[in-house]
Amino acid sequence: MAVNHLCQWQYLRFQLSHPSAPACRYLSPSRSKSSTSSTAKVNCSAAPSSSPMDSHNEGRKKFMEFPYASGPVRQLMVDLVSTVENTLDSQLLPCTLPPDVQYYENQNGTAQASLQIRSGLKSSLIDFILGSWVHSELPTGAALNITSLSAYLNSSTDAPNLLIELIQSSPSSLVLILDLSPRKDLVLHPDYLQTFYESTRLDEYRQMLEKVPEVRPYFSSSLYLRCVISPSAIMVRVDTETETGAGESTRLDYIITNHVHPVAKQVIGIWLNQCAYLEKRDGLIKNKTIEIDLGSSFPRLFGPQVASRVLGEIQKVFTA
Amino acid sequence: MAMSSPLWVAPTFLSRPSSNISRSITYKRCRSSASNFFSQSDMEQPLMKGQKLMEFPHLTAAHKDLMVSLISALETRLDSHLLASSVVPPDVEFYQNDQGTSQGSLHIRRGLPSSHIDFVLASWLHLKVPTGSAMNITNLQAYLKSSTDVPHFQFELVQCSPTYFILFLDITPRKDLVLYPNYLKTFYEEAQLETLRQRLEQVPETKPYLSSSLYFRGVVSPTGILVSIKCEEVGGTDRCEEIIREHVSPIAHDVMVIWLEKYFSGATVGVTERAELEKRDLLVKTRAIEMDLSSSLPLQFGQEVANRVLSVIKGVLGV
Numbered sequence: 001m002a003v004n005h006l007c008q009w010q011y012l013r014f015q016l017s018h019p020s021a022p023a024c025r026y027l028s029p030s031r032s033k034s035s036t037s038s039t040a041k042v043n044c045s046a047a048p049s050s051s052p053m054d055s056h057n058e059g060r061k062k063f064m065e066f067p068y069a070s071g072p073v074r075q076l077m078v079d080l081v082s083t084v085e086n087t088l089d090s091q092l093l094p095c096t097l098p099p100d101v102q103y104y105e106n107q108n109g110t111a112q113a114s115l116q117i118r119s120g121l122k123s124s125l126i127d128f129i130l131g132s133w134v135h136s137e138l139p140t141g142a143a144l145n146i147t148s149l150s151a152y153l154n155s156s157t158d159a160p161n162l163l164i165e166l167i168q169s170s171p172s173s174l175v176l177i178l179d180l181s182p183r184k185d186l187v188l189h190p191d192y193l194q195t196f197y198e199s200t201r202l203d204e205y206r207q208m209l210e211k212v213p214e215v216r217p218y219f220s221s222s223l224y225l226r227c228v229i230s231p232s233a234i235m236v237r238v239d240t241e242t243e244t245g246a247g248e249s250t251r252l253d254y255i256i257t258n259h260v261h262p263v264a265k266q267v268i269g270i271w272l273n274q275c276a277y278l279e280k281r282d283g284l285i286k287n288k289t290i291e292i293d294l295g296s297s298f299p300r301l302f303g304p305q306v307a308s309r310v311l312g313e314i315q316k317v318f319t320a
Numbered sequence: 321m322a323m324s325s326p327l328w329v330a331p332t333f334l335s336r337p338s339s340n341i342s343r344s345i346t347y348k349r350c351r352s353s354a355s356n357f358f359s360q361s362d363m364e365q366p367l368m369k370g371q372k373l374m375e376f377p378h379l380t381a382a383h384k385d386l387m388v389s390l391i392s393a394l395e396t397r398l399d400s401h402l403l404a405s406s407v408v409p410p411d412v413e414f415y416q417n418d419q420g421t422s423q424g425s426l427h428i429r430r431g432l433p434s435s436h437i438d439f440v441l442a443s444w445l446h447l448k449v450p451t452g453s454a455m456n457i458t459n460l461q462a463y464l465k466s467s468t469d470v471p472h473f474q475f476e477l478v479q480c481s482p483t484y485f486i487l488f489l490d491i492t493p494r495k496d497l498v499l500y501p502n503y504l505k506t507f508y509e510e511a512q513l514e515t516l517r518q519r520l521e522q523v524p525e526t527k528p529y530l531s532s533s534l535y536f537r538g539v540v541s542p543t544g545i546l547v548s549i550k551c552e553e554v555g556g557t558d559r560c561e562e563i564i565r566e567h568v569s570p571i572a573h574d575v576m577v578i579w580l581e582k583y584f585s586g587a588t589v590g591v592t593e594r595a596e597l598e599k600r601d602l603l604v605k606t607r608a609i610e611m612d613l614s615s616s617l618p619l620q621f622g623q624e625v626a627n628r629v630l631s632v633i634k635g636v637l638g639v
Contacts, residue, residue: 219521227498227542
């Protein structure tokens with residue numbers, strides 16, 4: 001069941017960047033529901049009184065709250081998203097999705113979702129980065145939470161894409177997908193396999209998680225997804241004993257904090273180094289030049305306004 | 321592609337030199353021992369009648385029955401598409417090391433020029449391992465020409481110990497399934513392969529097995545069965561027999577039936593596609609030989625026997 005949601009989500013996510021998003025729409029603000037979020041909901045019928053920057057901030061804030069995730073999952077996601085964004089920040093544009101696509105609910109308030117898509121600059125290797133969470137109350141009383149972060153590279157590189165997805169339908173079990181997904185047929189290109197998978201020793205991270213007794217392989221009900229992922233993909237279920245005493249730190253919490261989080265951090269690190277590395281190096285050198293040469297002297301000589309304007313224009317040229 | 325060697329699937333201890341087998345093995349020609357078993361006419365045998373092969377001398381009853389029934393079924397259905405006799409010379413049809421502690425048997429029937437079958441290969445290997453116990457590897461595969469894009473049929477059952485087996489059962493794709501979702505649909509989604517995989521998954525003693533070769537993981541289909549079967553409890557040997565008889569055998573037959581269906585309804589492909597299929601197949605075959613056989617055969621059987629066996633296999637594979 002969680003699996004079906006995963007498959008649908010994979011295919012839906014690309015439709016969501018359209019202003020005319022699917023059926024899920026807003027509730028009016030008068031609807032009450034239990035939510036840990038204290039920010040105002042954006043109403044789809046409201047006129048866009050805020051600037052694009054405001055709606056970006058609003059949507060982003062909502063996204064980074066991960067209001068329905070457990071503590072360890074939230075910490076994991078915030079850490080991973082921050083790491084990716086901080087490393088790639090100069091190469092990414094802000095999210096320009098309409099507010100009602102950055103956050104939306106279903107008719108009866110039993111499902112909420114948040115979506116952030118940031119495109120890469122044309123000069124970068126990044127096509128776009130997508131982050132999202134979905135929360136859905138289930139008829140059983142439990143809830144489904146899907147949290148994901150993926151990064152897609154553009155045609156100026158053939159390096160793998162990044163995929164992280166956590167699907168949780170109970171407090172004691174979790175499905176985790178963590179992968180650098182290949183952009184080439186690995187059977188036809190063993191050198192690609194060597195470069196991105198064998199020499200990076202990615203499989204060792206998969207093996208680390210495999211050692212945790214509650215972790216076992218997960219077979220997606222989507223055969224297509226099974227093909228998309230790499231041979232060293234982490235695609236696992238974590239099933240722990242149901243624990244009584246809500247609010248205390250559970251075994252699953254422990255596993256996420258002490259096993260999943262470090263492994264995910266390492267895998268993201270490999271992806272950032274392999275894929276963002278070249279571009280980042282160039283970017284670093286260019287930035288440094290502007291800052292050192294001009295940053296300190298300009299405002300003194302021309303005043304801050306002129307300085308920032310000029311620097312800004314130079315920046316544009318460098319990153320065009 | 322798993323050949324008559326376990327490295328695709330089994331623990332890689334075979335790649336470590338065995339202390340029992342010295343490098344300077346003086347090998348006695350197998351031809352002379354083979355001629356004790358075969359008369360001249362017997363040397364040309366369909367797989368079913370290849371004596372040494374079908375004897376499966378070292379296997380448990382259930383394992384042997386499975387191999388015999390699978391090979392018989394496949395040969396019967398494909399008989400009219402295959403050349404009558406095995407292309408393997410007697411000293412490769414059966415071979416062994418100096419002490420006779422490791423043995424192997426290989427049978428290969430080529431497809432008729434008019435058929436889409438490249439070859440059908442059946443083999444067993446009995447290998448003495450450093451710990452003193454023995455390993456048995458049995459293989460059956462049907463490899464197709466580039467005139468069709470139907471997947472290849474692969475079956476390998478490795479007995480690592482009386483209570484530990486590894487099974488590989490798959491119809492391996494000829495195309496990248498992400499680039500060709502129609503291929504995925506035709507051969508995998510619309511077949512009952514996933515149901516069969518899940519059926520075996522239900523058996524508690526089975527567990528997914530991940531090959532140490534990342535390349536091989538990419539060769540296996542999304543519905544491929546690659547599992548270890550471990551029966552560590554008391555009576556484990558009997559339980560393994562039961563699992564092979566009650567679960568592995570029927571599922572293997574069912575997969576074969578699905579494959580045969582696909583094979584018989586498979587279309588002939590155009591020229592451009594042929595070239596692509598050939599390229600991809602060649603890479604997989606070459607890789608299989610490199611990884612599977614080139615180091616393990618010499619270690620187990622000495623360079624002379626290994627060369628002889630390898631040259632037959634390479635000749636048939638066209639690598």
